[in-house]
Amino acid sequence: MKITFWLSLFIVFYTFMGYGIFLYLLIKIKRIFKGRPAIITPISDLLPNCTLVVAGFNEELVIEEKIINCLQLKYPAGKLKLLFITDGSTDKTPEIIRQYPQIQLLHQDERAGKIAAVHRAMEYVNTEIAVFTDANTFLNPEAIMRICRHYTDETVGAVAGEKRVQIDENADASAAGEGFYWKYESTLKKWDSELYSVVGAAGELFSVRRSLYQDVPADTVLDDFMISMLIAAKGYRIIYEPEAYAIETASENVSEELKRKIRIAAGGMQSILRLKSLFNPFKYPVLSFQYISHRVLRWTVTPFLLILVFALNAVLALKPGETFYLIFFVAQILFYVLALLGFIMEKRHIRIKILFIPYYFCVMNYAVLMGIIRYFRKKQSSVWEKAQRKQ
Secondary structure, three states: OHHHHHHHHHHHHHHHHHHHHHHHHOOOOHHHHHOOOOOOOOHHHHHOOOEEEEOOOOOOOOHHHHHHHHHOOOOOOOOOOEEEEEOOOOOOOHHHOOOOOOOEEOOOOOOOHHHHHHHHHHHOOOEEEEEEOOOOOOOOOOOOHHHHHHOOOOEEEEEEEEEEOOOOOHHHHHHHHHHHHHHHHHHHHHHHHHOOOOOOOOEEEEEEEEHHOOOOOOOOOHHHHHHHHHHHOOOOOEEEEEEEEEEOOEEEEHHHHHHHHHHHHHHHHHHHHHHHHHOOOOOOOOHHHHHHHHHHHOOOOOOHHHHHHHHHHHHHHHHOHHHHHHHHEEEEEEHHHHHHHHHHHHHHHOHHHHHHHHHHHHHHHHHHHHHHHHHHHHOOOOOOOOOEOOO
16 A cells, blocks of 8 residues: 555656656756757748748637737748638628738638638648647747747757746736646746657647648647647657747636636547557657656546545554654645635635645646546537637
């Protein structure tokens, strides 16, 4: 029982903190022998032709702001195309876009989901690079230049930008927790990229070489993750570029964030089952290590191990003379009590920031459990589920 407890606890610790620590040490060692990565200065003549693909569904409240944001992007004249696709939209989104002749608009009344829209859009992309971004996120002016400068390296097949969550002083647990989570994720991605490759890209902002892009199955939930990892599976690296960032508001509330996380977890399980080749350390010695450590453990066993650790700890704490297990069990109870208090305070709209992290941590792991159950019950649709965001 003790062996199972300690092994489970180690995996939990490694998943959420240990991998980050170990990754940091590996980076430090790599820098001793190879130094820090050189900063690539974008040279206009060397930047490739690029198409910015924006997929939007019923985005009339933000689409004009998004268009203005895109038109303000800095890139060599004549090298950047703007392509918006609004399949299935029933509001004024297409009409608003048609007012801007600089933008190529694709629209059809049929709604088949985001990935179907992306596949259709890619048929019209004839530039070397395709950059994807969401309609409700806003890019910094240098974003495309910062991303495309990396393609001078032939080993790079995809480049992921940084997602930033906009929060304010009165943020609730969903906003504050999501913001903290993405800051930690961004740090891990920087180190993953420096070691070898990022393990997957987020749809808010990422890019691929057009020649390496391949359609994913129509029922794919995490199309951005699958598209980027299929490129990694071909032997190319995914680079992380924090100086290219997409800003979006947090989920409207914890319920909306939970819905989004469950969908991501279901998609994560689907992706793991479809990317089985990445488990081969002989073919992918570094990528396989990064993939399992950063993604697979989070999306599969770790949430279950949290429950197992708690249950085993309860049994061990009851045994006479097991002082450590008793103290650790009390610490676990305290942590979950704080999470429960965070839930209660959130329901009453009382903001106590110290409670946000344990509460959000529990919400995330609950979402993974529900996502796994949803996937195997085949209840997860690939059709675009638009989350409610703070206005």
